[in-house]
Amino acid sequence: MIPVLVVLNMLVPALPRAMEARAAPAATPAPVASPSPTATPTPAVSPSPTPKPTAAASPSATATPGRVPPPPPAPTPAPPAATRTSPLQAAKPKAVARPKSDPPDISWVRQFGTSGEDYARGVAVDGSGNVYIAGTTFGNLSGQNAGSGDAFVRKYDSSGVEQWTRQFGTTSEDYALGVAVDGAGNVYVAGYTQGNLSGQNAGYSDAFVRKYDASGAELWTRQFGTGSDDRALGVAVDGAGNIYIAGPTYGNLSGQNAGTNDAFVRKYASSGVEQWTRQFGTTGGDEAFAVAVDGAGNVHVVGTTIGNLSGQSAGGYDAFVRKYDTSGAEQWTRQFGTTGGDEPLGVAVDAFGNVYVGGDTGGNLSGQNAGNQDAFLRKYDSSGAEQWTRQFGTGGYDYAFGVAVDGFGNVYAAGSTYGDLSGQNAGGYDAFVRKYDGSGVEQWTRQFGTNGGDSAVSVGVDGSGNVYVAGYTNGNLSGETGLGGTDAFLTKFAAPPVAGFSKSLNPSNGAVPNTVTFTDTSTGNPTSWSWNFGDGTGSSSQNPTKIYSNPGSYTVTLTVANAAGSGSTSQTITTYTAPAAGFTKSLNPAGGVVPVTVTFADSSTGSPTSWSWNFGDGTGSSSQNPTKIYSNVGNHTVTLTVANPAGSSSTSQTVSTYAAPAACFTRTLNPPGGGAPNTVTFADTSTGNIVSWYWNFGDGTNGSSQNPTKTYTMAGSYTVTLTVTNPAGSN
Structure with missing residues (x-):
C-alpha cells in the first residue's frame, strides 16, 4: 500500500463558535456581534450545568463569535407519506460525482457517560490503532468530579476495549476540546479552565495543554492566558514531539490585541517549554478553531474573521487558513467566504502538504446552498492555491466539524445534519461522516443517529483505513444504553481489508515441478481468504502451498474479506523448464554475396529469458531476433546461447559469404x-x-x-x- 501517512493533527476537532462552552463574564471585553440579524443555528450546544436545549428550542436573536446559539426550530409536521419530500430531494443537485462505493459498516460503538452531561470533543489514533477521545463530563466519569465540568481523556484499543480514563479539573469549569498523539504514544489534551489547573488563573478562562504518557501517567500541564478570556480549541503534534495549540484570546497574549478578540497559535517543545506564540487578527474580531502540522513542521491554522485578515471580507464571518513555517514565520493566508457567514471548523494536511479545510457556510461557497446552512470541504495545495471546494447539505442545517486525511490522500469530513444527507434522518440532528478521494470525488456518506439528536464532532483514520468518529448523543446509539441527558460516543467504521501476499518458489529458479508457498500479508483483519492460482485451481487457506508442474506464467489472485467488505490483489508467477537453443537464418542476397544481410530468428524452446549471439567475427548481440551484415568473405560460425532461471543451452550454425565468381x-x-x-x-x-x-x-x-x-x-x-x-x- 499507501504509505501509511501519519497526519499528526488530522484527529483534532475544530471547536466552532457553535460549540464553545459559555459566554465571557461582563468584565470580559465583548466580542463583536455577527453582522447577521439572527444566529446561525448549530447542531448541539456545549456542555453547561443546565440541560442542553432541545431541537424544538427557538434560535437566539443574536450570536457572537465563540458563543453558543441553540439548535434550529423543530421542523414543521411532515406531510402525508404520499406527498412527503425530503430536504435532500428538494435541494438543488450538486455538481459533484456520486459515491463510488458503499459506505463501511459500523464495527463497534462505545457510548459512555454519567447521569450528568458528557461530551466527546476530539479523537486521535496512534500507529498501533489505539484510539483516544477527549471531552467534558459533568459527572463522575472516572473518580470524583472536581467541580461543575471536568475534562477527560479516554484510551481504547483497536477492538474498543477501554484501557484507561483520566478525569481532571478544578472547582470551576474545565473543558477538554482537542486531543493528539505522537509516535511514542504520548497523549496531548488541550482546552480551557476557569480555575487553577496548573498555577494561578490569569483571568476568566485560561488555555491549557496537558501531556500523558501511553499508560495515562501525567507528565506535565501548561496553563496560560491573559486577564481576559483565552481558550485552546485545537492541538497538534509533529514528528519531533513539538506541540501546537490554537484558539482565541481576548487579551494581549503575544503583543497588542488587534481588536475585540484575536486568534493565536503557540508552539511547545516536547518537554513543555514554550517555543513561540503568534497572535493575529483584525479590528473586527478573529478566532482560531483548529490547527494541523505537516511532515516538515509547517503549521496550518483555521478560524474566522469579521475583518479583512487577507483581502476584502465577503460579509459576516469569513473563513481563513494561515500557514506558518516551523519557526513561526507566516507563509501565506487565505481568506474566503460568502455574505451568509462561513466557519472553518477542522483542518488536516496530507503527506504532500495539501491542506484540507472543513466547516459550514450560510451562502453559496461552491454552488447553490441546499438549505439554511451547508457543510463544505476545501483543498489547497502547499502553496495556498485552491484545488477544489465541495459544498453539500440538505434543506435543513448541515455542519462539518472534523476533518481527517489518510495515507492515500482520501479525506473525511464528520459533522451533523438536520436533514436526510444519506438515508432517512433518525430524528433531530444525525451524525454523519463523508469520504472524498484526493480529487474531490465523493466515495461514500454514512449518516447515523437516534431520535434524540446526535452530533459527530471529530474524525480520525488509522493506517488501515478504519475511520473513528467521536461526538455526543441524546439517544441510544446501536443498542448502547444512554446513561444521562447527553452521552459521549466513539464509533468505529471498519475499512475493508487490504489484500497482500508474498511468495516463495522452490526451487527458487522457477524450474518445474515447483512448489510455491504463499504467505498472506493482508491488513485490516480479514476473516476469509480465496486464492486463484491461475491454472484453474484455488484454495481457501490463509497460507497455502501450490505445486506447479508445467512451465508458464500464472496470475495468482488473493481475495480477502471480513464483515466490512473485501479486497483483492494479484501477482504473476512464472515457471520454467531448461531451454533448448535453436535458430534459423535468412540471407539477403540468398547466395551470400557480400555484403550480405543475415536475419536470425530464435526458435528456442523452454521460454528463454535471455539470448546471447556470437556472430563468428568478433561481434554479437543480446536481441532475441537480431540482424547482422557480413562484409567479408568467409565461413562464420554463429552460436546462440539461451538461458532462463532453470538453465541454459547453446547451438551453432555456419554462415558462408562469398564474392561473385570470375572465370579465368x-x-x-x-x-x-x-x-x-x-x-x-x-x-x-x-x-x-x-x-x-x-x-x-x-x-x-x-x-x-x-x-x-x-x-x-x-x-x-x-x-x-x-x-x-x-x-x-x-x-
Whole structure:
C-alpha cells in the first residue's frame, strides 16, 4: 500500500463558535456581534450545568463569535407519506460525482457517560490503532468530579476495549476540546479552565495543554492566558514531539490585541517549554478553531474573521487558513467566504502538504446552498492555491466539524445534519461522516443517529483505513444504553481489508515441478481468504502451498474479506523448464554475396529469458531476433546461447559469404607449336570460391575437372569456354 501517512493533527476537532462552552463574564471585553440579524443555528450546544436545549428550542436573536446559539426550530409536521419530500430531494443537485462505493459498516460503538452531561470533543489514533477521545463530563466519569465540568481523556484499543480514563479539573469549569498523539504514544489534551489547573488563573478562562504518557501517567500541564478570556480549541503534534495549540484570546497574549478578540497559535517543545506564540487578527474580531502540522513542521491554522485578515471580507464571518513555517514565520493566508457567514471548523494536511479545510457556510461557497446552512470541504495545495471546494447539505442545517486525511490522500469530513444527507434522518440532528478521494470525488456518506439528536464532532483514520468518529448523543446509539441527558460516543467504521501476499518458489529458479508457498500479508483483519492460482485451481487457506508442474506464467489472485467488505490483489508467477537453443537464418542476397544481410530468428524452446549471439567475427548481440551484415568473405560460425532461471543451452550454425565468381584459365600446348596431335593442359585461375567447373573444349567434348587435359588429334581452331560456379552464381 499507501504509505501509511501519519497526519499528526488530522484527529483534532475544530471547536466552532457553535460549540464553545459559555459566554465571557461582563468584565470580559465583548466580542463583536455577527453582522447577521439572527444566529446561525448549530447542531448541539456545549456542555453547561443546565440541560442542553432541545431541537424544538427557538434560535437566539443574536450570536457572537465563540458563543453558543441553540439548535434550529423543530421542523414543521411532515406531510402525508404520499406527498412527503425530503430536504435532500428538494435541494438543488450538486455538481459533484456520486459515491463510488458503499459506505463501511459500523464495527463497534462505545457510548459512555454519567447521569450528568458528557461530551466527546476530539479523537486521535496512534500507529498501533489505539484510539483516544477527549471531552467534558459533568459527572463522575472516572473518580470524583472536581467541580461543575471536568475534562477527560479516554484510551481504547483497536477492538474498543477501554484501557484507561483520566478525569481532571478544578472547582470551576474545565473543558477538554482537542486531543493528539505522537509516535511514542504520548497523549496531548488541550482546552480551557476557569480555575487553577496548573498555577494561578490569569483571568476568566485560561488555555491549557496537558501531556500523558501511553499508560495515562501525567507528565506535565501548561496553563496560560491573559486577564481576559483565552481558550485552546485545537492541538497538534509533529514528528519531533513539538506541540501546537490554537484558539482565541481576548487579551494581549503575544503583543497588542488587534481588536475585540484575536486568534493565536503557540508552539511547545516536547518537554513543555514554550517555543513561540503568534497572535493575529483584525479590528473586527478573529478566532482560531483548529490547527494541523505537516511532515516538515509547517503549521496550518483555521478560524474566522469579521475583518479583512487577507483581502476584502465577503460579509459576516469569513473563513481563513494561515500557514506558518516551523519557526513561526507566516507563509501565506487565505481568506474566503460568502455574505451568509462561513466557519472553518477542522483542518488536516496530507503527506504532500495539501491542506484540507472543513466547516459550514450560510451562502453559496461552491454552488447553490441546499438549505439554511451547508457543510463544505476545501483543498489547497502547499502553496495556498485552491484545488477544489465541495459544498453539500440538505434543506435543513448541515455542519462539518472534523476533518481527517489518510495515507492515500482520501479525506473525511464528520459533522451533523438536520436533514436526510444519506438515508432517512433518525430524528433531530444525525451524525454523519463523508469520504472524498484526493480529487474531490465523493466515495461514500454514512449518516447515523437516534431520535434524540446526535452530533459527530471529530474524525480520525488509522493506517488501515478504519475511520473513528467521536461526538455526543441524546439517544441510544446501536443498542448502547444512554446513561444521562447527553452521552459521549466513539464509533468505529471498519475499512475493508487490504489484500497482500508474498511468495516463495522452490526451487527458487522457477524450474518445474515447483512448489510455491504463499504467505498472506493482508491488513485490516480479514476473516476469509480465496486464492486463484491461475491454472484453474484455488484454495481457501490463509497460507497455502501450490505445486506447479508445467512451465508458464500464472496470475495468482488473493481475495480477502471480513464483515466490512473485501479486497483483492494479484501477482504473476512464472515457471520454467531448461531451454533448448535453436535458430534459423535468412540471407539477403540468398547466395551470400557480400555484403550480405543475415536475419536470425530464435526458435528456442523452454521460454528463454535471455539470448546471447556470437556472430563468428568478433561481434554479437543480446536481441532475441537480431540482424547482422557480413562484409567479408568467409565461413562464420554463429552460436546462440539461451538461458532462463532453470538453465541454459547453446547451438551453432555456419554462415558462408562469398564474392561473385570470375572465370579465368591458362593453357599449355604440347608440342608448343600447336602441331597435331596436341595435348593441351588447362589451369583454372578463377576467383570467388569456385565450387564447380564446366569446360567446353570446342570440339563437342566437355569436362568438369578444375584443371583438365585435352588432346586434339585434328588440326583446327577450337574455342574453349570455362564456366565456373559458386553459391553466389556462375561466370
